[in-house]
Amino acid sequence: MGMKLTGFAIVAVIACALPYMVELYQVEVLIILMFNLILAQSYRLVNTTGDWSLSHIVTMGVGAYSSALITKMLGWPFWLSLPLSGCVAGAIGFMIVFPLLRTIGFGFFIGSFALGEFVRLIWVKFHYPFGGPRGLINIPPASIGPFDISDMIVYYFFCLGIAVLSIWIMYRIDRSHIGDTFKAIHTDPTLCETVGIRVPRYRAMAFVIGAFFAGIAGALMAHHQGAIDPHSFEATLMVYLIIFVVVGGVETFWGPILGVIVMTVVFELSRPLEEWRPLIAGAILIFFLVVMPGGLEILVPKAMAILRKVSAIDRLLPKAPV
Amino acid sequence: MVLLETKELSKYFGGLRALRDLSIEVEAGEIRGVIGPNGAGKTTLFNVISGVYKPSSGSVYFKNERVSAMSPSEIAARGAVRTFQRDAVIHDFSVLRNVAVARHLHTGQTLLKTLFGNIGRLQRQDEEKAEEILEFVGLYDLRHELAANLAHGFQRVLGIAIALATEPVLLMLDEPVAGMNPTETAHMTGVIDKLHKERGMTIMLVEHDMKTVMGICEKITVIDFGEKLAEGPPKEIKNDAKVVEAYLGAEDFVAQR
Numbered sequence: 001m002g003m004k005l006t007g008f009a010i011v012a013v014i015a016c017a018l019p020y021m022v023e024l025y026q027v028e029v030l031i032i033l034m035f036n037l038i039l040a041q042s043y044r045l046v047n048t049t050g051d052w053s054l055s056h057i058v059t060m061g062v063g064a065y066s067s068a069l070i071t072k073m074l075g076w077p078f079w080l081s082l083p084l085s086g087c088v089a090g091a092i093g094f095m096i097v098f099p100l101l102r103t104i105g106f107g108f109f110i111g112s113f114a115l116g117e118f119v120r121l122i123w124v125k126f127h128y129p130f131g132g133p134r135g136l137i138n139i140p141p142a143s144i145g146p147f148d149i150s151d152m153i154v155y156y157f158f159c160l161g162i163a164v165l166s167i168w169i170m171y172r173i174d175r176s177h178i179g180d181t182f183k184a185i186h187t188d189p190t191l192c193e194t195v196g197i198r199v200p201r202y203r204a205m206a207f208v209i210g211a212f213f214a215g216i217a218g219a220l221m222a223h224h225q226g227a228i229d230p231h232s233f234e235a236t237l238m239v240y241l242i243i244f245v246v247v248g249g250v251e252t253f254w255g256p257i258l259g260v261i262v263m264t265v266v267f268e269l270s271r272p273l274e275e276w277r278p279l280i281a282g283a284i285l286i287f288f289l290v291v292m293p294g295g296l297e298i299l300v301p302k303a304m305a306i307l308r309k310v311s312a313i314d315r316l317l318p319k320a321p322v
Numbered sequence: 323m324v325l326l327e328t329k330e331l332s333k334y335f336g337g338l339r340a341l342r343d344l345s346i347e348v349e350a351g352e353i354r355g356v357i358g359p360n361g362a363g364k365t366t367l368f369n370v371i372s373g374v375y376k377p378s379s380g381s382v383y384f385k386n387e388r389v390s391a392m393s394p395s396e397i398a399a400r401g402a403v404r405t406f407q408r409d410a411v412i413h414d415f416s417v418l419r420n421v422a423v424a425r426h427l428h429t430g431q432t433l434l435k436t437l438f439g440n441i442g443r444l445q446r447q448d449e450e451k452a453e454e455i456l457e458f459v460g461l462y463d464l465r466h467e468l469a470a471n472l473a474h475g476f477q478r479v480l481g482i483a484i485a486l487a488t489e490p491v492l493l494m495l496d497e498p499v500a501g502m503n504p505t506e507t508a509h510m511t512g513v514i515d516k517l518h519k520e521r522g523m524t525i526m527l528v529e530h531d532m533k534t535v536m537g538i539c540e541k542i543t544v545i546d547f548g549e550k551l552a553e554g555p556p557k558e559i560k561n562d563a564k565v566v567e568a569y570l571g572a573e574d575f576v577a578q579r
Contacts, residue, residue, distance in 0.1 A: 169437065172436060172437065172441060173436055173437075175441070175445075176431055176436040176441045176445070177422070177423065177425075177426070177429050177431035177436070177441075177444070177445065177448060178431060178433060178436050180415070180419065180422070180423045181423060181426060183412075183414075183415075184412050184415070184423045187412045187413060187414065187415075188410060188411075188412060190374070190394075190406075190410070191406070191410045191411075191412070191484070192395075192426075193373075193374075193393065193394035193395045193398070194372060194394050194395075194398055194403060194404055194406075194410075194485070195398055195403065195423075195424040195426055195427070195484060195485070195487065195488050196395050196398035196399045196403075196426050196427040196488055197395055197426045198393070198395045199395070205433070
């Protein structure tokens, strides 16, 4: 317990100090890191039932478009549009997953891609209200009441707060009976049905909750960028999301977070080679699939064991004479 | 009172006839054995009753309600729960967690309570109940073990504990002692016997192992090629010429005794 608390305290201090320690353009990277944390964690939530979705980026886009339209056209405040756009993304998520509940595995994978593209093409085709291929511009910056929170550092802390809150809620779900139900469905759906679990309902629930949080991430992104277009939610971006969770692993709750942080650092360090990024990402993906299919998370218990051994040796050694 | 009734139940797989006009009645509190040669349709019968397969014709009534159009989860919610021939457990969960997750129908953990309630307390409630069940089936000492690490016999017992977690009215056991050594078989028959005698549970049992069936069942239904061949108490079945000829085979029969 003490070790856990210390760990959290260290992470909290780092998260708060980080924006002051890096250059201003890197604060931008940190803000995107927050979107990606919510996105990857919600993707894992969908994945706990065993479903690999290819429409998660699109549900994020639904959140982005919703919040942009709600604030632009209805003139509603940002603090209201943020949760609302999560709900819209959840509703669209339900429409995407409903016909897919009859499919599993590869069928679900491809089906979710097709339905996601369907939603995305609606944005491309309809100039009103979605702006067509050019998307939406002049999305109002984020503000709460009279306070403008669009300043980089302020917005970073706002996104950090939303990310922590979202991850905490998803953690509660993961640890609850519902989270266990999701995982049990992954292992043996037939057995789950015979003990009275309505498998399709729970698969849909995981998908909709995941879509809700993806929508929140999308809304945060829309108001940060000020402009969005259908290209920002293409399937190629889905590949990056999959890389995050493959690098981190999906077995444990903290895997995707680890993956997002590590990949963000890797991309940041390889900034001079920016045009090579897809190649680097592909190489990393293949490396992990072949050499370390469990992701980085499998290293954590090993590292902990070594740490413990080292501290145990410390205690065993005779105290040096003063 | 008739708890379960199948009326002229038929199931075809393409041209293959797995069940034909099968009518069975199971009384509440009864322990019924269903036997028959390999491929006689015993497991298909369970799959149709539990809703895994839809019958080609005929229907299944449970507590006087037609359940043959329902999904397995709906039938389970009404109290008819089956186990599997295979090791149907969640391998990467602990024994306790396996039973706790199977408390699904009776858990207090709704989505709202998960988000805003005290999930620790609700989780403990489920676990206490699960511990009670594990105590009953004799797996309490192994409750923190990973299900995958259990021996085959214990995994099958865990399968029954998972079914019991739903608080069934009718328990359908699909070859509960298949592939078990004598010690494991004794443990399993003990559990089944206790369920019937102490809890008064209605049990339906598909089995190959003749000694087990003859030993614990009050009434036996013999099916062959999806049709009912004979029905009655074990003694009658043992001496039924048709059964001896079609299923047991004269020599086998002597050896079994």
